[in-house]
Each structure stands twice: as C-alpha cells, then as structure tokens.
Amino acid sequence: MSDNSTSPAGGAFDDVFAANAAYTANFSLKGLKPIAGRGLALVTCMDSRIEPLDMLGLVPGDAKILRNAGARVTDDTLRTLVLAVYLLGVDRVLILPHTRCKMASVPSDDAVHDLIQQEYGVDTRSLEFHTNNDQLGALRHDLERIRHHPLLPHGLPVAGAVYDVDTGAISPVDF
Structure with missing residues (x-):
C-alpha cells in the first residue's frame, strides 16, 4: 500500500x-456497448444485500441499474430514465424495492431528520429522503409516476416487484 x-x-x-x-x-x-442489451432499466435500493445482476439472471451490459435509498422514483430517477429510454436502449422498467428496508421502516422524513440531528448534530432538513412506511403504496405511486410521465413513451412496459432479502425471491406486484 x-x-x-x-x-x-x-x-x-x-x-x-x-x-x-x-x-x-x-x-x-x-468494447461493451453503452446500451441496455436486454432493454431493461432496474430501479432498486442501494442496500448492499441486493445483487441486481445475479438475482435477475443478467450480465454486465444487459441493463441500466439505478440505485437509491428506498428504490424511489425521484426527479433524478425520471431524468435518468428519459435518457436511458431515448439514448441507451431501454424499453422496459422494473421498480424493485426490498423487504426490511430502512427507508420503509421509519414513519416519515421528519423522523429521519430528527434521528440524524439527535445522533450526529447535523441538520438534514434541506434534503428529501422519500421515506414511506407504506412500501406498496410508495411502489404504486412510483409506478404511476413513470407510466404518466410526459417525456416517457406511452405504453412503456413498467412493472413492480419486491425483493426478499432473506430468501432472494422476487414477488411481482400487480397494480
């Protein structure tokens, strides 16, 4: 070293x-091309228990993987999906939150702000954490954000599922 x-x-x-x-x-x-070889964009959590390629039978180059706390569809996620659809070969989107997610276990952003303030003395109120203890409700909301975004193609296939961090199983959710 x-x-x-x-x-x-x-x-x-x-x-x-x-x-x-x-x-x-x-x-x-x-030499790997910068497009999504299998046309997939995956929105999932940053949790280190998630191995996106292995769990979906993918290899490098198959998908565009967007990770953030809670697998939420934020404005930045939408910006990235627009680029991925029009410039990087994405023709379908899977949103995949997971069980036992910290972002789904807290009651509100305010609770996270308060915890960080109390534990570390840092005021994080300038940030939105997009917490939601109704994980399926949040997933439904995020699916609709993509399905109805004016810059994404009408009819773009969008699906949701929940990954179980204890078994590795993925359960599709139909809304």
Whole structure:
C-alpha cells in the first residue's frame, strides 16, 4: 500500500484502489456497448444485500441499474430514465424495492431528520429522503409516476416487484 500521506483521504480508500488494480488484470468489459442489451432499466435500493445482476439472471451490459435509498422514483430517477429510454436502449422498467428496508421502516422524513440531528448534530432538513412506511403504496405511486410521465413513451412496459432479502425471491406486484 502507498504512503497514507499522499493517498486520497489519508488512505481510507487504499483497499478499493488495490482491488481495482487486481481487477484490471483480468478486465473483460472492454468494447461493451453503452446500451441496455436486454432493454431493461432496474430501479432498486442501494442496500448492499441486493445483487441486481445475479438475482435477475443478467450480465454486465444487459441493463441500466439505478440505485437509491428506498428504490424511489425521484426527479433524478425520471431524468435518468428519459435518457436511458431515448439514448441507451431501454424499453422496459422494473421498480424493485426490498423487504426490511430502512427507508420503509421509519414513519416519515421528519423522523429521519430528527434521528440524524439527535445522533450526529447535523441538520438534514434541506434534503428529501422519500421515506414511506407504506412500501406498496410508495411502489404504486412510483409506478404511476413513470407510466404518466410526459417525456416517457406511452405504453412503456413498467412493472413492480419486491425483493426478499432473506430468501432472494422476487414477488411481482400487480397494480
């Protein structure tokens, strides 16, 4: 490892930079096209228990994967989906929240703001966390945001499902 005084953030990332150096020795994605080879955009959570490619039988290049806290369809998600549909070969969208999600277990954004303020002394009220303890209601809302977005094609196939972090199973949800 390098001298911590010259590495970014005092060496806090040395492990990942070293892993990348090993990764490049067998890098196999050169030449992969930037389109979604199977036409899929996946909106899922940032939770580290989710392995999007493996759980859906995908390989690199098959899908555009959008991850955020709670698998929510935010304005930025919509912006990214518009780009993915028109420029990156996406022709279907799957929204996939998961069981035991922290963002679905808190009563409100205010509760998250209060917790962070109390525990860390940081005022986060300038942010929207998009919490919703009605996970299926939030999923229904997010599906409708995509289905009725004026910049996305009418009839774009959009589906929702819930991933079970304890079994790996995906349960489609029909709204």
